Amino acid sequence: MSNINRRSMLAALGATALAPFPGKGAKKATAFALIGDRYHNSDYIRIGLTRTIAQQLGVSVDFTDETSLLNAETLDGYKVLIVLRDGMIWPEGYGGDESTNAAWVATGRPKLTFDPPLAMAKAKPQFWMKPSQGKAVRQFVESGGSALFLHNTTHVGLTDPDFRHVLGAAYTGHPPIRTFKVKVTNPDHPITQGVTDFVVTDEQHYMTYDKDPKFQFLQTVNEDGLIYQGSATAPGGWSYDYGKGRVCYLSPGHMLSDLWHPHYVKLQQNAVRWIMRTKA
Numbered sequence: 001m002s003n004i005n006r007r008s009m010l011a012a013l014g015a016t017a018l019a020p021f022p023g024k025g026a027k028k029a030t031a032f033a034l035i036g037d038r039y040h041n042s043d044y045i046r047i048g049l050t051r052t053i054a055q056q057l058g059v060s061v062d063f064t065d066e067t068s069l070l071n072a073e074t075l076d077g078y079k080v081l082i083v084l085r086d087g088m089i090w091p092e093g094y095g096g097d098e099s100t101n102a103a104w105v106a107t108g109r110p111k112l113t114f115d116p117p118l119a120m121a122k123a124k125p126q127f128w129m130k131p132s133q134g135k136a137v138r139q140f141v142e143s144g145g146s147a148l149f150l151h152n153t154t155h156v157g158l159t160d161p162d163f164r165h166v167l168g169a170a171y172t173g174h175p176p177i178r179t180f181k182v183k184v185t186n187p188d189h190p191i192t193q194g195v196t197d198f199v200v201t202d203e204q205h206y207m208t209y210d211k212d213p214k215f216q217f218l219q220t221v222n223e224d225g226l227i228y229q230g231s232a233t234a235p236g237g238w239s240y241d242y243g244k245g246r247v248c249y250l251s252p253g254h255m256l257s258d259l260w261h262p263h264y265v266k267l268q269q270n271a272v273r274w275i276m277r278t279k280a
Contacts, residue, residue, distance in 0.1 A: 001059045006036035006148030009043070011259065012146055013271030016248070021040045028062065028077045028078055029061055029149035030059045030060045030061070030078065030080055031053070031059055031060065031061045031062070031076070031078060031079065031080035031082055031083070032061075032064075032070075032075060032078040032080070032081055033049065033061050033062065033063045033064070033081075033082035033083070033084075034064060034067065034069070034070050034081075034083050034084075034085060035049075035063055035064070035065055035082075035083075035084050035085055035229050036065035036084075036085055037065075037085040037086045037088065037089075037152070037172055038086075038088065038090055038094065039086070039152075040084065040085060040086070040152065040254065042063070042065040043207075044255065044256040044259075044260070045084050045253075046061075046063045047256060048253075048256050048260060049061065049063075049082065049084075049259065049268075050063075050262065052226075052259060052260070052265050052268045052269060053082075053268060053269070053272055055146070056269065057263075057269055057272055057273075059272060061082070061275075062078075062274060065085070066158065067085075067128040067129070068091060068128075069102070070083075070129075070133050070136070070137070071132065071133055071136050072135075072136040072139065073223045074137075075136055075137075075140045075145070077193070078140075078145070079145065079146060079216050079276065080145070080146045080147070080148065080272070080275065080276060081137065081140060081141070081145060081146070081147045081148070082147075082148045082149075082150070082257060082280075083147075083148075083149050083150065083156065084149075084150040084151050084152070084153060084253055085152065085153065085156070085169075086124040086152045086153075086155035086156065086157045087128065087129060087156040087157075087158055087159040087226070088126065088127065088128065088155070089125065089126060089127075089128045090123060090124070090125050090126075091124075091126065092121040092122070092123065093121050093123065094123050095121060095122050095157040106274075107220055108114060110191070111116045112167060124191035127158075127159040127160075129156060129159045129160045129163060130160075131160065131162070133160070134160035134161065134164075134173050135140070135162050136164040137162065137163050137166055138162040138163070138165060138166050140245070141166050141242045141243060141245035141246075141247060142242065142243030142244060142245060143243065143244060143245065144243070144244035144245050145245045146165075146245055146246050146247075146272075146276050147166060147242075147245065147246070147247045147248070147275065148248050148249075148250075148268075148271055148272060148275060149167050149247070149248070149249040149250075150249070150250055150253045151213075151250075151251060151253030151254060151256075152171065152203075152205060152253075153249070154167065154169050154170060154171040154205060154207040154249070155169065155170075155171040157169050157170035157171060157207070158170045158171055158251050164210070165210075165230065166242060166247060167247070167249060168209065168210050168211040168215075168238060168240070168247065168249065169208060169209045169210055169211075169235070169249065170207060170208050170210075171205065171206075171207050172207055172208055172229060173204045173205075173206050173228070173229060174204055174205045174206060174228070175202055175203075175204060175226065175228040176203075176248055177202065177254065178201065178204070178222070178224075178226065179199060179200070179201045179222075179224070180199070180200065180202070180204045180220050180221060180222045180223070181197055181198070181199050181220070181222075181262075182197065182198050182199070182200060182218055182219075182236055182251075182252060182263070183197045183218065183219045183220070183236070184196060184197055184218060185216060185217055185218060185219050186216070186217035189217040189239070190270060190273075190274050191237070191239060191248065191267060191270040191271050191274050192217050192218070192270070193270060194266050194270070194279045195263050195266050195267055195270070196263065198261060198262075198263040198264070200252050200255045200258050200261055200264070201255075201257070201258075202252050202253070202258045203235060203254040204220050204222060204228065204251075205234065205251050205276065206228060206229050206234045207221075207234065207235065208230075209235045209238070211238065211240060214241075215238045215239060215240045216235055216236075216237065216238045217237050217238065217239070218235070218236030218237030218238075218250070218251065218267075219233055219234070219236045220233065220234050220235075220236040220251055220252075234251070235251070236250070236251045236252075237249060237250045237251060237267070239271070239274060245275075246274065246275040246276075246277070247275070248271040248274065248275050250264075250267055250268065250271060
């Protein structure tokens with residue numbers, strides 16, 4: 001692709017992180033988004049949030065899947081932090097398990113062969129967040145930054161006490177993808193305005209919620225009698241002031257179809273306006 005065509009493509013896409021990530025001293029977008037992990041391809045997340053937040057709200061976003069970029073220096077100059085990813089990285093690979101490769105799954109998972117034979121390392125995930133990164137997130141929000149945490153970000157709550165204190169929860173698990181209802185439990189909250197109960201096919205995430213129950217405004221409910229960890233319900237969304245800043249968490253988000261569900265689009269956009277203290 002020529003440089004001219006590349007510049008034209010980037011201009012058409014707007015402020016997404018297909019462009020080189022801004023270096024020190026460069027003008028930054030409004031939001032910094034850390035997205036994507038082994039089980040959640042960064043491409044669908046970038047596509048989804050580019051439409052719902054960058055294009056439709058006019059909030060410019062720099063996207064990355066590089067976990068080391070979540071630090072105090074990077075966050076300096078941004079107004080919003082967005083996270084949709086778990087707390088694991090897999091430095092030695094996946095141990096020959098290509099279960100997240102759709103093309104491989106679609107062909108019936110044939111035996112993996114190599115010529116010459118490839119020695120497969122044992123899959124060993126490790127937490128990526130360092131204490132300095134958790135402290136950076138906490139200081140960012142306490143000092144007036146906004147944070148929108150989505151879907152499996154509760155898993156990062158397992159890895160660092162400062163990050164968990166900001167997020168307000170830690171992941172406990174989820175059942176297989178299935179249909180469940182997202183119920184509005186506080187219709188008077190600014191984030192739920194214009195939103196009624198809706199159904200998604202998604203991962204219903206369960207977590208230990210640490211904050212006051214009054215901050216919750218959504219609940220996820222399996223209405224088919226299927227339970228997980230002894231319950232059919234889990235917290236689905238909450239928000240609160242944190243220092244000088246604001247925090248919001250929303251549970252759905254495993255697939256593009258979830259991110260673009262009309263009611264969930266409304267929730268995302270209301271959430272961004274609320275944490276940024278802006279009006280529609």
